[in-house]
Amino acid sequence: MSSTVKDKDTALDERVEHLVRQARLAAAVFTQYSQKQVDAIVKAMTIAAIENAAVLAQAAHLETRMGCTEDKILKNYVASEFLYAQIKDKKTVGVIREFPEDNMVEISEPMGVILALAPVTNPTSTVIFKSIACAKTRNCAIFSPHLMAANASNQTAKILYDAALAAGAPKGFLGWTEKSPRLRKETERMMVHPEVDLIWATGGTNMVRAAYSSGKPALGVGSGNTPVYVHKSANISSATIDIIISKTFDNGTECPSEQTLVIDREIAQPMLAEFKRLGCHVCTTEETAKIADAVIDPKTGGMNYKMVGQPANFIAEQAGVQVAPRTKMILCQLEGDLRTHKLAVEKLMPVLGFVIVDSVQAGLNRALDINYAGGTGHTAGIFSQDEDVIEQFSLAINAGRVIVNCPTSIGGLGGVYNNLTTTLSFGCGTGGGNITSDNVSIKNLMNYKRVPRRKNQTMTFQTTKNIYINPGSIDHLRDLETRNAIIITSRSAARRGHLAMVMERMPADCRVDVFSDIGVEPDFQEVQKAAAAMRASQPDTIVALGGGSVLDAAKAIRLFYDYPELNQKDLAVNFLDFRHRIFEFPKTQKTQLVCIPTTSGTGSEVTPFAVVTDSEKNRKVSLVDEVLLPNVAIIDANLTRSLPAEITRDTAFDALTHALEALVSTYSSDYTDGLALEAMRLIFEALPEVLKKPNEVVWRHKLHNAACLAGMAIGNASVGLNHAMAHSIGAYFDIPHGRANSALLLTTVDYNSRVPNKFISVANYPIWIADKKYARAARFLGLVDKNAGPEGSPEEVEAAVAALKKAILELGLSTGQPLSIAELGVPLDKFQEAIPTLAVMSFEDMALKTNPCYPPGEDIVNLLISSYPPRVPVAQ
């Protein structure tokens, strides 16, 4: 006997191998098909299905003795004609979708060999549906029918396969397992066969479970238990007919069909009367008990499979309940606690439970009781004219499809009563143990290859709208449109006479207040204090007069004055790219801001940045947004005449650093490059002259312009590594900003001009060109020796970078500007102690994000160390 079993096993293995190999080869060949070829095959299969819809429905009914032929014909039509209408124009080959805005396309890739299960309840329609869907997506299917419906299923598969083949489908693209006692075993073998790519399981819970446990990707279905809430606003007559159509459709075998009605008391009696009038039987309490005994399997608590898809009269007879001939449906009131009622489960037969409720709340809760009694993720229905109730129901219920004012069974199939995707495979999401809650169709049968193109970064250039630029341009204040202004300044501005100069020039009819309490490093408290002071006088204009700190403070003060509800914590959230920044700044400002710089350094008068100290956290916060840009800048060098040499130098080196960093920034552009180069040229030329002749306004003017040009450059291209490290050193050792910058400048130019250890991952910086840009600066400044080699050659670029570094060194040495950390007066031991902290602070600084390379932490430590030793003149 054992050899017989073995022989049978061998034969079974051979059958499995044959089926799978056939499908595998067909899947390989199918990859070459065009959309046109595929569509011709799909059309031929659809026509064959329509022509045979009745024959196949009859065969299914004959073999299974379930449901009714007429409805099975309709299902065959849904699976062919309706499906075809939905998919015929869909792209499933090649580029199937384009996303021009995202610069991306989607290309389909077939899934391959699909093991497709067909259930006893829909043996022909499922095969029609699945084979057409597979053809459309260039997949190959091996059908595993239900044993009790195998002949009908396989007859369907053969008809569709022949039609497909005649239309050019690859040989073997559909296969099926023959009806035999070992069918189940054969299916199980295929479920774990390495050449099967996907299991598409539609059928009983056991088969779906087996599919999932095979370890293969599987599209499964969950079991249903459809609650249908009939709200008092429903149209009773049409709802009753819809429910009868739906629940009796194919004798209730459709899994989305109604299982329990939840009816509002106001309409319960008329509705039940209507059911009776239309040929349904409403059971008494005793009859309900008898029906429950007959249709529920006491062992499992689930439905008795002998009753599945049987007519109402047969069921009544089996239960011993007297009903009229040709009764359409049996209604049973589920009294007592619904959650424990025997009939509150799925009944794929014309037996429908109902409960009566007194409120929407109770209606929703009873619907949830049914929904969560074995039907989560599947289907639910509602009859209501009240949109609010429909929405409440849909929000509460866990169902992949909530059918509104339609029969849930045919409604769930999609395409007949609504525009749901046509399917015979109901995804139930995680509620039903599935990966999708879709009406499974062609969309679920493709692999999607997304082909994103590099982001097209659009760049803008923005700066302050009105810039008045000559010595004496402060006179423009007279023409300001303001009735009520506040001058925000520091005490030193008052001391240096600047405040008086401004006051004298304010329009005659303008009320002017002064807030001169801005300290060296303004913090949020000072900002809020100034904003609060302004609220008392309600100025329409702020005139900010002073160095970078004052101008930055004024930008922040205006923001909080215009938008008192803003939260500084929100504003300070860090970001990698300002376009994706979490916090959204207001789009406009209400108050005019006029900036009058009294140092030639930060360029704050033309930048969208404001640095404010967060004293609570002992850190500096950079606010960045175009809304911070001032409306007017007055670049009047007369205001820098009294600037001490030390501050003149420091701030000029800040501006030089701006120019150098903007030039190589990953956000640099032709627009910022021009500004950066000219700023550098002016600084190299004017700074030594200013220091020699501090009272000659011409050179002051050039330097003042340079700072403003460099400000426009960083306002759009931002800064880099040098500023990141300078911010940390400045904060840690309390060093003026410009000086902290100059101490690092030679190290960072050197570092940024070498091939990076780590390239920066920014879409708009595809080529690393920092060295070439420094070389361009050197050429522009006339620093490159003619004999350095052909322009742009590696040796010429190297020589040019070296010349630039030498020029910076010489400018520092000749002006007495510190070019190392030691020269800042920081003791070595204190510095060494600080290095780990400085490295972390630098690494976290936003300025680093636009540096042309990404310095790893180790590099930052090394950069700090090499910035320490004092600089000495280079031997000529």
Add this chain to the structure above:
Amino acid sequence: MSAKSTDKGTNYETVRIMGSLDRSIEEADRLLAADKTDVLLDFSACTFITVDGLEWLEELLLRAESKKHSVIFESIPPTVYKVFKVSHIAPILRACGGPTLPNGPVC
């Protein structure tokens, strides 16, 4: 048909596959039956391959193996190469110069 010497110095008779490969190519069958030479199938002009074509290739390769001759494929367009890849047929992938799939399934 023409004689060709490969990198390894072996002599092959070349058979060019034209258009759709949907049946056996007599010339290749004949060369192999003559038992005198190895065969190089040039796919550069092959535009499509059917299941019958695939089956013939596999069978040709098995015949060659039993006769201790080799059949190699050359100039394979990517669409055809993808068919070979998806087919998972080990002898075909070997004829393309690739190793037998180390872990993957083989038909």
